[in-house]
Amino acid sequence: MSQPQEGTFAVASKPRSFSIDAWAVALAFVLAALVRAGVFKHIPW
Amino acid sequence: MASSAALPQVRTLNPALQFMKLIPGVVLLASVGYAGKLLEANVGRYAKGHHWTFPNIEYVLWAILIGLAISNTVGVPEIFRAGVATYEFWLKAGIVLLGSRFLLGDVLKLGGTSLALVGIEIVGAIAFMTFLGRAFGLKPKLTSLLAVGSAVCGVSAIIATQGAIEADEEDSSFAIAAILALGALSLFTFPLIGHALHLTDHAYGVWSGLAVDNTAEAVAAGALYSDAAGKLAVLTKTTRNALIGFVVLAYALYWASKGQAQAVGSKAKFLWQKFPKFVLGFLLISVLATAAFFSKEQIGALANLSRWAFLLTFAGVGLRTNFRALSKQGLKPFAVGAIGEVAIAAFTLGLVLAAQRIFGW
Numbered sequence: 001m002s003q004p005q006e007g008t009f010a011v012a013s014k015p016r017s018f019s020i021d022a023w024a025v026a027l028a029f030v031l032a033a034l035v036r037a038g039v040f041k042h043i044p045w
Numbered sequence: 046m047a048s049s050a051a052l053p054q055v056r057t058l059n060p061a062l063q064f065m066k067l068i069p070g071v072v073l074l075a076s077v078g079y080a081g082k083l084l085e086a087n088v089g090r091y092a093k094g095h096h097w098t099f100p101n102i103e104y105v106l107w108a109i110l111i112g113l114a115i116s117n118t119v120g121v122p123e124i125f126r127a128g129v130a131t132y133e134f135w136l137k138a139g140i141v142l143l144g145s146r147f148l149l150g151d152v153l154k155l156g157g158t159s160l161a162l163v164g165i166e167i168v169g170a171i172a173f174m175t176f177l178g179r180a181f182g183l184k185p186k187l188t189s190l191l192a193v194g195s196a197v198c199g200v201s202a203i204i205a206t207q208g209a210i211e212a213d214e215e216d217s218s219f220a221i222a223a224i225l226a227l228g229a230l231s232l233f234t235f236p237l238i239g240h241a242l243h244l245t246d247h248a249y250g251v252w253s254g255l256a257v258d259n260t261a262e263a264v265a266a267g268a269l270y271s272d273a274a275g276k277l278a279v280l281t282k283t284t285r286n287a288l289i290g291f292v293v294l295a296y297a298l299y300w301a302s303k304g305q306a307q308a309v310g311s312k313a314k315f316l317w318q319k320f321p322k323f324v325l326g327f328l329l330i331s332v333l334a335t336a337a338f339f340s341k342e343q344i345g346a347l348a349n350l351s352r353w354a355f356l357l358t359f360a361g362v363g364l365r366t367n368f369r370a371l372s373k374q375g376l377k378p379f380a381v382g383a384i385g386e387v388a389i390a391a392f393t394l395g396l397v398l399a400a401q402r403i404f405g406w
Contacts, residue, residue: 024137025326031142032330035346036339043349 070128078356081108112363132361137323139354144330145347159284170196186212190220199259209297223382226371228262247406250274254281255393290319
């Protein structure tokens, strides 16, 4: 992890607590829940 | 020093702004992927209408080719880069959604066979790459990174190992460049070899999952052959990914024993940290599908959502591959990677052909 340059510092709003994997799983489950609930009835291809 | 210039500048990392920065690149991924889909539907029809002989090119290859053309001619402008880098996110979401197409019994049966093959592949690949690295006089940690990258799961494994064994960033970028360049080549060579050998969808899919290192390229190589081969490639590659923690842990312990990396504390915690969590999502969706939580139509909808996610991934594979940048990374690691990959591809092909005979795939 690179250090901030002298004279600057970064203020992150919050440390990232979720990995890319966790976000991908979350999105997939949200989509699956919407399909299950009938919000998305047919997904064309 | 009371001037305002001496005051520290505060750089805020606004999540909303970060999210907005992804949009242009994601739109580019979607546009390239959809252009590939349109070309698949229309080029063949146009060629047929004009009585031309033209091979049927799938959307997977079109999307990759368009991405490669952009990346290697005009390049990907800065504004799109953050969004293009999300291709791995779409890949993982697509794999989780694809879990709905597998009943748990199939996952355990196919995954069990894959696990045995993956175990043999990992041991063989690490042994051979270590031998090659030593024969070519590569730095030991670079050899470790190339061995992990070619044995387990490409870029993710290299990044995970780099941190664990405290390798140089330069070594890591050499190894990643070699794995990515060879992954790009496999997209064009694997389907040709598969067709030349008349491999079944099952055998070809397992071979792609075993031999192609980066997950995105393994899924693309499988999908280039057929839908069924793509499914098997995902399952085999996911099995391979699930073992990443064990391989990285072994390397971390090895380098720590030599005093060249920090000692590993809790091994269970280390394994959990390195375990790819999307594999759990894939299994959970598969459990839900097995328990009839989704209707047949809903499983069809989830499978199509998975296809859309993969479409963005395939566009990203092309867009992030720049051959000029890869060629600057040095010939030796590439040569070791290339020789190793050819040997691993031949070895795993032999394994798959033997398994095909035994299991009647």
